[in-house]
Structure formats: structure tokens, C-alpha cells
Amino acid sequence: MEKKIGQLKAILAEISDLSNAAALLDWDQQTYMPPGGAEARGNQMALLGRLVHERATSSKLGKLLDELKPYAASLDPDSDDARLVKVTARGYEKAVRVPTKHVVEFSLATTLGQQAWVEARAKSDFSIFRPHLEKIVPLRQEYASFFPNFEHPYDALLDDFEPNMKTADVKAIFDDLRPRQVELIQAIARQPQVDDSFLHQPFDEKKQWDFGVQVITRFGYDWNCGRQDKAPHPFTTSFGIRDVRITTRVAPGFINSMLFGTMHECGHALYGQGVAPELDRTSLEGGASLAVHESQSRMWENLVGRSFPFWQYFYPRLQETFPQLAAVPLEKFYKGINKVQPSLIRVEADEATYNLHIMLRLEMEIAMLEGKVEVKELPALWNARMKEYLGVTPPNDAQGVLQDIHWSGGSIGYFSTYALGNLVSVQLWEKINQDIPDLQEQIRQGKFEALLDWLRQKIHRHGGKFEPQELVQKVTGSRIDPAPYLRYLTKKYSEIYHL
Amino acid sequence: MEKKIGQLKAILAEISDLSNAAALLDWDQQTYMPPGGAEARGNQMALLGRLVHERATSSKLGKLLDELKPYAASLDPDSDDARLVKVTARGYEKAVRVPTKHVVEFSLATTLGQQAWVEARAKSDFSIFRPHLEKIVPLRQEYASFFPNFEHPYDALLDDFEPNMKTADVKAIFDDLRPRQVELIQAIARQPQVDDSFLHQPFDEKKQWDFGVQVITRFGYDWNCGRQDKAPHPFTTSFGIRDVRITTRVAPGFINSMLFGTMHECGHALYGQGVAPELDRTSLEGGASLAVHESQSRMWENLVGRSFPFWQYFYPRLQETFPQLAAVPLEKFYKGINKVQPSLIRVEADEATYNLHIMLRLEMEIAMLEGKVEVKELPALWNARMKEYLGVTPPNDAQGVLQDIHWSGGSIGYFSTYALGNLVSVQLWEKINQDIPDLQEQIRQGKFEALLDWLRQKIHRHGGKFEPQELVQKVTGSRIDPAPYLRYLTKKYSEIYHL
Numbered sequence: 001m002e003k004k005i006g007q008l009k010a011i012l013a014e015i016s017d018l019s020n021a022a023a024l025l026d027w028d029q030q031t032y033m034p035p036g037g038a039e040a041r042g043n044q045m046a047l048l049g050r051l052v053h054e055r056a057t058s059s060k061l062g063k064l065l066d067e068l069k070p071y072a073a074s075l076d077p078d079s080d081d082a083r084l085v086k087v088t089a090r091g092y093e094k095a096v097r098v099p100t101k102h103v104v105e106f107s108l109a110t111t112l113g114q115q116a117w118v119e120a121r122a123k124s125d126f127s128i129f130r131p132h133l134e135k136i137v138p139l140r141q142e143y144a145s146f147f148p149n150f151e152h153p154y155d156a157l158l159d160d161f162e163p164n165m166k167t168a169d170v171k172a173i174f175d176d177l178r179p180r181q182v183e184l185i186q187a188i189a190r191q192p193q194v195d196d197s198f199l200h201q202p203f204d205e206k207k208q209w210d211f212g213v214q215v216i217t218r219f220g221y222d223w224n225c226g227r228q229d230k231a232p233h234p235f236t237t238s239f240g241i242r243d244v245r246i247t248t249r250v251a252p253g254f255i256n257s258m259l260f261g262t263m264h265e266c267g268h269a270l271y272g273q274g275v276a277p278e279l280d281r282t283s284l285e286g287g288a289s290l291a292v293h294e295s296q297s298r299m300w301e302n303l304v305g306r307s308f309p310f311w312q313y314f315y316p317r318l319q320e321t322f323p324q325l326a327a328v329p330l331e332k333f334y335k336g337i338n339k340v341q342p343s344l345i346r347v348e349a350d351e352a353t354y355n356l357h358i359m360l361r362l363e364m365e366i367a368m369l370e371g372k373v374e375v376k377e378l379p380a381l382w383n384a385r386m387k388e389y390l391g392v393t394p395p396n397d398a399q400g401v402l403q404d405i406h407w408s409g410g411s412i413g414y415f416s417t418y419a420l421g422n423l424v425s426v427q428l429w430e431k432i433n434q435d436i437p438d439l440q441e442q443i444r445q446g447k448f449e450a451l452l453d454w455l456r457q458k459i460h461r462h463g464g465k466f467e468p469q470e471l472v473q474k475v476t477g478s479r480i481d482p483a484p485y486l487r488y489l490t491k492k493y494s495e496i497y498h499l
Numbered sequence: 500m501e502k503k504i505g506q507l508k509a510i511l512a513e514i515s516d517l518s519n520a521a522a523l524l525d526w527d528q529q530t531y532m533p534p535g536g537a538e539a540r541g542n543q544m545a546l547l548g549r550l551v552h553e554r555a556t557s558s559k560l561g562k563l564l565d566e567l568k569p570y571a572a573s574l575d576p577d578s579d580d581a582r583l584v585k586v587t588a589r590g591y592e593k594a595v596r597v598p599t600k601h602v603v604e605f606s607l608a609t610t611l612g613q614q615a616w617v618e619a620r621a622k623s624d625f626s627i628f629r630p631h632l633e634k635i636v637p638l639r640q641e642y643a644s645f646f647p648n649f650e651h652p653y654d655a656l657l658d659d660f661e662p663n664m665k666t667a668d669v670k671a672i673f674d675d676l677r678p679r680q681v682e683l684i685q686a687i688a689r690q691p692q693v694d695d696s697f698l699h700q701p702f703d704e705k706k707q708w709d710f711g712v713q714v715i716t717r718f719g720y721d722w723n724c725g726r727q728d729k730a731p732h733p734f735t736t737s738f739g740i741r742d743v744r745i746t747t748r749v750a751p752g753f754i755n756s757m758l759f760g761t762m763h764e765c766g767h768a769l770y771g772q773g774v775a776p777e778l779d780r781t782s783l784e785g786g787a788s789l790a791v792h793e794s795q796s797r798m799w800e801n802l803v804g805r806s807f808p809f810w811q812y813f814y815p816r817l818q819e820t821f822p823q824l825a826a827v828p829l830e831k832f833y834k835g836i837n838k839v840q841p842s843l844i845r846v847e848a849d850e851a852t853y854n855l856h857i858m859l860r861l862e863m864e865i866a867m868l869e870g871k872v873e874v875k876e877l878p879a880l881w882n883a884r885m886k887e888y889l890g891v892t893p894p895n896d897a898q899g900v901l902q903d904i905h906w907s908g909g910s911i912g913y914f915s916t917y918a919l920g921n922l923v924s925v926q927l928w929e930k931i932n933q934d935i936p937d938l939q940e941q942i943r944q945g946k947f948e949a950l951l952d953w954l955r956q957k958i959h960r961h962g963g964k965f966e967p968q969e970l971v972q973k974v975t976g977s978r979i980d981p982a983p984y985l986r987y988l989t990k991k992y993s994e995i996y997h998l
Contacts, residue, residue: 013542014546017539017542017543017546018543018546020539020543021520021521021524021543021546021547022520024523024524024527024543025520025523028523028527032726032728033742034722034723034724034725034726034741034742034744035723035724036721036723036724036725036741036742037724037738037739037741037742039739039741040516040519040738040739040741040742040779040780041738041739041742043512043516043780044516044517044519044520044523044738047513047516047517047520048520051550222535223533224533224534224535225533225534225535225536226533226535227531227533229531239536239539239540239543240536240538240539240540242533242535242536242538242539243532243533243535243536243539243540245533280539281539281542
């Protein structure tokens with residue numbers, strides 16, 4: 001069986017190497033590739049994708065997994081090898097249910113869909129994107145139909161991002177969250193608004209960049225195993241656990257983009273850099289799920305980076321870098337970066353309103369999959385819900401239903417992981433603050449070693465060994481739960497807005 | 500047969516896509532990759548290399564080529580399809596003669612060899628590199644033994660870089676060249692030396708970069724289909740004909756590195772960008788040979804970039820960028836950038852002495868392959884030859900036998916292509932100046948469109964359709980010939996040094 005495990009690892013190493021090569025092609029496409037390179041890049045990525053798919057669905061892999069399952073069952077169920085067989089088998093069994101014909105059709109529809117979306121958003125014209133989405137939605141329905149064992153079609157899609165997470169669970173969490181989060185926002189809206197005008201002024205781009213680097217270096221980002229580049233839509237990617245790269249965006253007239261974007265991506269990257277070396281080049285080399293990944297990025301961005309102790313340490317340094325902030329006191333700065341303001345664009349939303357953007361999308365995705373909403377109805381429905389949940393109405397579709405790339409790439413089922421990540425981040429945060437009682441004081445001193453070490457031990461090193469609910473349960477003692485998040489939001493904003 | 504040509508092209512497109520993906524991985528490794536990424540990158544590149552090799556030696560490809568040969572023979576022999584079958588068959592027939600075992604051994608030996616060479620050069624300690632080269636040389640001899648049809652073992656190696664070029668031809672060319680080039684250098688040495696001290700002073704790095712960009716933009720480098728980055732050892736690479744990238748090095752205290760390095764790499768890139776679109780994603784998408792490629796880089800670097808008319812246009816602009824040159828007259832600047840000074844390092848050698856560096860290496864390579872020189876004898880032999888040919892003796896092996904990476908990567912047979920490229924560049928140059936009688940005047944006005952257009956039509960668009968000797972013959976009416984180069988050097992340096 002040792003030999004068979006070795007054979008399995010050899011196949012997985014090849015899949016990993018191909019996937020990581022493809023990830024580099026994608027990184028380059030989003031950072032440095034000249035426009036002329038796009039067509040060739042598409043061909044190269046399609047080929048690598050096909051080679052990965054062939055290997056991930058090969059009968060050789062299937063046979064090996066069948067042979068290994070009894071052996072894996074005899075091991076400690078939490079051992080690397082037992083988990084490797086389990087997680088790999090899980091992925092294999094899903095992948096082989098999808099006919100190659102569907103994979104090809106989906107790939108084509110989403111490639112064209114993304115191109116059309118770019119144009120549609122630029123022109124704020126939903127009609128350009130509509131026929132593409134009208135192909136993508138039935139393809140996603142068809143995909144779900146390959147998995148009749150799932151209760152709800154959305155389950156099959158969500159499961160690809162959040163292993164074993166059920167639509168019913170997500171709905172229950174959101175149903176609990178929505179009214180209370182709406183209530184909080186309304187309470188805030190009745191209070192005088194905080195001033196954040198000082199965040200909107202010219203900030204030297206090079207100095208912004210350097211400040212971000214200074215922050216994440218203190219967080220513990222390992223520059224020997226990563227780098228930062230600029231990208232229009234920041235992301236984190238990795239080509240093995242010793243090459244985990246981040247990207248950021250620097251807006252010359254608004255410091256928040258760089259500041260919180262850099263910390264956010266660093267949170268993802270610290271996860272990637274912290275996976276145990278033994279899991280490298282296997283199906284466990286990634287994180288537990290998108291939500292768990294997002295819990296890490298949101299923790300460093302919000303729970304650390306938008307906290308008062310953090311700025312007690314960093315604000316004097318920021319003021320030194322940007323003397324135009326000299327006259328803005330720390331308390332005012334802190335309130336400014338935490339301003340709550342219902343707005344149109346998800347990626348720019350504050351902590352208090354963010355989840356409502358997600359809930360709106362989740363509801364629309366479920367309705368589309370269930371066939372209860374047609375694609376052509378989306379723009380009007382979007383605007384109505386925005387008004388209902390956030391009190392704002394998009395003036396056009398570019399700032400409404402066309403703002404996100406996800407649906408054009410077929411990523412229906414993805415959005416909810418963002419909101420779940422917020423919830424998980426606070427569940428972990430409560431536990432961390434129990435385990436490290438002086439954490440806030442450490443942060444006040446710019447010290448993050450104990451925090452990172454905790455995350456490394458409890459979350460990062462496990463890579464993809466555990467399912468998200470399982471991991472959260474293991475670490476915090478309960479499943480994904482909105483209560484800590486609501487407590488956190490309520491306490492934070494009660495102070496800032498004197499509720 | 501149309502269908503079979505289509506099948507051939509599908510296989511070649513896949514090989515091209517994989518090779519271009521591997522090229523991007525290599526580009527990244529040489530420009531941006533953090534140190535931690537090296538091991539994973541090695542695995543990824545080895546895998547892509549294996550996938551290319553499998554496809555390039557598949558029996559399916561062999562069968563297809565056999566079926567297509569009679570058809571190709573019925574076509575115009577210069578047509579794309581006829582050449583495609585011919586060139587692909589040529590590569591296939593070579594590749595299948597090499598056992599996979601050898602490919603793997605060679606790959607391992609050169610990976611380790613390159614690592615050892617880096618350390619050996621840093622420590623100037625040949626003994627670190629010696630055992631590796633003692634493995635690589637026999638592997639190259641073994642490689643040559645797979646091709647008993649070649650007269651000389653060096654032929655088999657050279658043929659990979661210069662299709663159908665024979666060692667005897669190269670030797671004859673160099674035997675003709677060596678005494679006359681030595682004589683020229685000695686004549687120069689008897690004259691008063693020119694002053695180039697003004698080239699060695701601080702030059703702002705950003706301004707250097709921008710000036711280089713300005714120059715190659717005028718040359719016609721297409722930024723929509725390429726970009727420039729920094730690399731410790733500048734190179735040009737491509738991932739398809741619409742993504743051809745260059746790299747450069749900027750030395751803060753010596754402007755020549757950036758200036759002539761940038762023009763050199765641009766010369767390669769203009770070739771890559773000029774290949775006919777119909778040849779993209781086939782075995783004809785590259786250039787005719789390394790020597791023909793080098794003829795392009797050397798032309799733009801030397802025949803254009805180190806010429807008087809070029810600087811009549813650009814020197815006022817350079818002086819504006821760098822006011823510290825204001826007091827240096829054009830004539831003095833021109834002589835300074837063309838200073839002849841026998842020196843230790845090939846890549847820093849001037850036009851007059853460069854080829855002697857190559858001849859020295861060629862002789863040593865041939866002697867090694869013939870078994871007439873042992874690896875352990877190389878350092879002493881190197882130093883003796885340097886003294887004999889150039890009158891200088893390396894103070895250590897880092898500046899002597901360890902200076903070049905080529906042997907550590909198994910690239911024995913490569914060096915001669917540099918010298919051949921110099922010769923070809925001037926053969927083409929003579930023809931161009933006949934075809935465009937006012938070319939020098941155009942250059943004086945900073946106009947390069949006619950020159951680039953000539954190169955596009957005569958050289959670039961053909962990609963790899965023609966063998967180097969064939970192409971040179973086709974364009975200039977004679978085979979590769981050292982006479983024009985000697986004429987050029989003699990005339991140029993007679994003027995500069997008043998011989």
C-alpha cells in the first residue's frame with residue numbers, strides 16, 4: 001500500500017505541477033501580459049486545463065483510489081494519508097460525473113461570457129451580457145443535474161467551493177443574519193455620520209506601496225516565498241506553497257484601496273504560505289474552502305487592520321509617511337476607516353453592509369437555478385433588492401447587476417463564501433482572544449507573531465485536510481455561526497456611532 | 500491530405516502551447532520569481548519538458564509525417580506546408596534517436612551542473628564545477644553518438660542550433676577570420692587609445708530605462724505584443740508571436756549595459772514579432788537558427804546602434820537626458836562607445852575582439868568532444884589562449900573559464916553561433932545598404948521603418964522555414980562569409996583609430 005500511496009502522490013504531483021503552471025499563466029495575464037498575448041494565452045491555458053482534467057478523471061486514478069480506500073479506512077482518520085485519499089476520492093467522484101462535452105461547452109460559454117461581460121460593464125448595457133448568462137445558467141443547472149444525490153441544485157455548486165456545505169445551512173444562517181444586520185444599519189443611519197474626507201486626498205503612490213509592504217512584512221508575509229505586484233483586480237495566487245504571490249491596487253486619491261486590499265490579500269497568502277510542506281504537490285495543498293480562506297483575509301483586513309489597537313501602533317507611522325494626516329487625530333482616523341455607508345459596490349462596502357450585498361446575490365442565484373427568476377428580470381430585481389436592503393438604487397447596470405465578474409465565469413455559488421468567511425473570521429477571533437489574552441496589547445505594539453503562530457497551528461498547516469464545518473467545529477467547538485459576527489459588529493459600531 | 504496537414508498542425512499547436520507555457524515559467528524564473536519558488540518551478544518545467552518531448556517523439560507524429568512526405572514533395576518546396584513537413588520531420592528524426600534515458604540523465608546533469616556553476620563562479624573555484632562538467636561532456640559525446648551520420652561529433656551538436664551547418668565550415672570560416680582579426684587588433688593596439696571615461700559615471704537608472712525605451716520604440720518594437728523587464732542576464736523570449744518579451748540590465752555607473760543590451764534584445768524581439776502569423780503555433784514559429792537570430796540582435800546593437808549616423812540623431816537626445824554629457828562632443832562619444840580594448844569577459848567585449856572570445860571557446864569545445872583535452876586542463880588552457888589571442892590573462896577562473904553559463908547547461912556547440920551571427924549581420928547589412936541607398940541618411944533622421952520593413956520581408960516573416968545557409972544565400976547571394984565582416988571592421992576602426 002505504501003507503493004500505491006506513492007503512485008497516488010505521483011499522479012497528484014503531476015496534477016499540481018500542471019495546475020500551478022496554469023496559475024502562473026493566469027498571474028501573468030492579470031499583471032504583466034501585453035494585450036497581444038491574450039489569444040495565445042487562452043490556448044495555453046485551455047490546454048493545461050485539459051491536461052489537468054484528463055489526469056483528474058483518469059481511470060488509473062480511479063482504480064488506485066478504489067484500492068487505497070480500505071487502507072485509508074484502517075489509518076487514523078485525521079492522518080495525512082487518510083485525508084489525502086478521502087479528499088482526492090471526493091474530487092474524483094465529482095469530476096468523473098461531468099461529461100467532457102459539458103466541460104468543453106462550459107469552458108467556451110464562460111470564456112465568451114467573460115469577454116461579453118467586460119464589454120457590457122464598460123457600456124453599462126445588460127443586453128450584451130444577457131444572452132451569455134442565458135447559456136451559462138442552464139449549463140449550471142445541467143451541472144447540478146449530474147449530482148442527483150444533492151437536495152438542491154445550488155448544493156452541487158456550493159459544494160465545489162465549500163465541501164459538504166448545504167444550501168439549507170447557508171439560508172438558515174443568512175435568514176438569521178439579515179434582519180439583525182438591517183436593523184443595525186438602520187440604527188447607524190439614524191446617528192450623525194462620521195467624517196472620512198481625509199481619506200480622499202492625494203497620497204503618493206510609491207509611499208502607499210511602501211507603507212503596505214511595511215505592514216504585511218510585520219504581519220509575517222514571507223518575501224522569500226512570495227512577492228507583490230500591481231493588478232487591476234487584486235488577487236492572491238500560488239504556484240506551490242513556497243511561491244505564494246499577492247497583488248494590490250494603488251489609488252492615488254484614496255488610501256483605503258491599497259491599505260485594506262494589501263492586508264486582505266496578505267491574509268490569503270499567509271494561509272497559503274503556512275500549509276504543511278508534506279501537503280505540497282497533493283490535493284491537500286490548498287485551503288479548506290473559500291470561506292475558510294476568506295476568514296483569513298477578512299481577519300487580517302478587518303479584525304486586525306480596521307481595529308483601534310492596530311492603528312495605535314501604525315497611525316503615527318502613517319502620519320509620518322503622509323504629513324497631510326498630521327492634523328487628523330487617531331480617533332477620527334479610526335472612525336473614518338470604519339464609516340458605515342450603504343453603497344452600490346460590493347467590493348467597496350464597509351463591514352456592516354457587506355453581507356447584505358452577498359445575501360442579495362445568493363437569493364438571486366438560488367432563484368435563477370430554481371427557474372423562478374429569468375435572466376432578463378435580473379436588472380430590475382437587483383435594483384429593487386438594493387433599495388430594500390440598503391436603501392440605495394443603482395443609477396445604471398454597471399453599478400448594479402453588472403458589477404461582478406463571477407457569473408460571467410460561471411461562478412454561481414461562489415458569493416456566499418464571502419459572507420461565510422466574515423462569520424468564520426469572528427468565530428476564530430473570539431477563540432484566539434481567549435487563547436492569547438493579551439493579543440490586543442500585542443497588536444498595539446505591532447506584534448503579530450503569536451497570532452500568526454496560532455493560525456498556523458490551528459488552520460494553515462492543515463491545508464485542505466478538513467471540511468470547512470469540520471475545521472471550524474474542531475477549532476472553535478461550534479459549527480459556522482452568525483452570532484459572534486453580530487456581536488462583533490454591534491459592539492464595534494455601537495462605540496463608533498454611539499448607538 | 501488537407502486533413503492530415505490539419506492533424507499535424509493540431510499536434511504542433513499543442514507542442515507550441517506547452518513550450519510557450521514553459522517559456523513563460525522560465526521568463527518568470529529569470530525576472531520575478533522569489534527564491535523560495537525555485538524547487539517547485541524545477542518540477543513544473545521538468546514536467547512540461549517531458550510532455551513536449553513525448554509529443555515531439557510520438558509514433559503518431561512519426562506516422563503522420565511519413566504519410567505527409569510524398570504530399571509535401573508534390574508542393575512548391577518553398578511553400579509553408581512543404582517546409583512545415585520538412586522541418587518537423589527533421590526535428591522528429593533527430594528527437595526519436597535520443598533514448599528517453601539519455602534525456603532524463605542529461606536534464607538532471609545540467610540542472611545540477613547549473614547550480615554548481617553558480618556556486619563555482621561565485622567562489623571562483625573550478626573544482627566545484629569540474630565533476631559536473633566531467634559528466635556533461637561524456638553525455639554530449641554520447642548524444643553525438645546517436646547520430647553516426649555526422650562526420651564530426653561537434654556536427655551533431657551544432658546542428659541543433661544551426662540546422663545543417665558543419666563543423667568544417669565553421670572551422671574554415673574561423674581559420675580565415677582569426678589571423679586577420681588578430682592583426683587588426685594589434686594594429687589598433689599600436690595607436691593611441693580613445694577616451695571612454697565619460698561612459699563610466701553615474702547615470703540615473705530610471706532615465707536610462709526611459710531612454711532605452713525611446714530608442715527601441717523608434718526601432719519599431721511593438722509594445723502591444725511585448726514588454727521589457729529587468730533581468731540579471733538579459734534575454735528575449737516569446738510565448739507566441741504576439742507576446743515577445745525582452746529584458747535588460749541597468750548599471751547605475753555605466754550606460755553601455757542598458758544602451759546596447761536593450762538594442763540587442765530588441766533586435767531579437769523584432770525578429771520574433773515579425774514572423775508570419777500563419778507560422779504561429781507550428782514548428783516554424785521560431786527563427787531560422789541562433790546565428791540568424793544573432794545577426795538581427797547584432798545588427799540593431801552594432802551596425803545601427805554603434806554607428807555614427809545613429810548617434811547624430813540620438814546623441815542630442817541623450818545629452819538632454821544626461822546633462823553630464825553636454826561637454827562631450829559627438830565624435831568623442833562615438834569613439835568612446837567603440838573603444839577597442841582586449842578584455843576578459845566575452846559579454847563586455849567590443850566588436851573587434853568579440854569573435855576571438857568565441858573562437859577560443861569553439862576550439863576548446865571541439866577538443867573536449869574529440870577527447871583531446873580533459874576537463875581538468877581547461878582553466879590553464881583557457882588562460883593560455885586568452886594570452887595568445889587577446890594578450891590578457893584572467894586573474895581568476897570566475898573571470899576566465901567560469902564566466903559563461905553555457906557549458907553548465909550542456910550548451911556545447913552554442914558559442915559559435917554568436918560569431919556566425921556577427922558575420923551574417925554584416926552580409927545582410929551590405930545588401931540592405933544596396934537595396935536602400937539612403938539608409939544611412941534615414942538613420943541620421945531617426946527613421947527605421949524601411950530597414951525594419953526590409954528585414955520583415957527578407958528574414959523575419961519566414962520564421963524557421965529556411966536553413967541558415969540557405970536563407971543567407973537566398974537573401975545575399977552567397978553563403979555565410981567572413982569577408983564583409985572583416986571589411987566592415989577594418990573600415991570602421993581605421994577611421995576611429997587612424998590606422
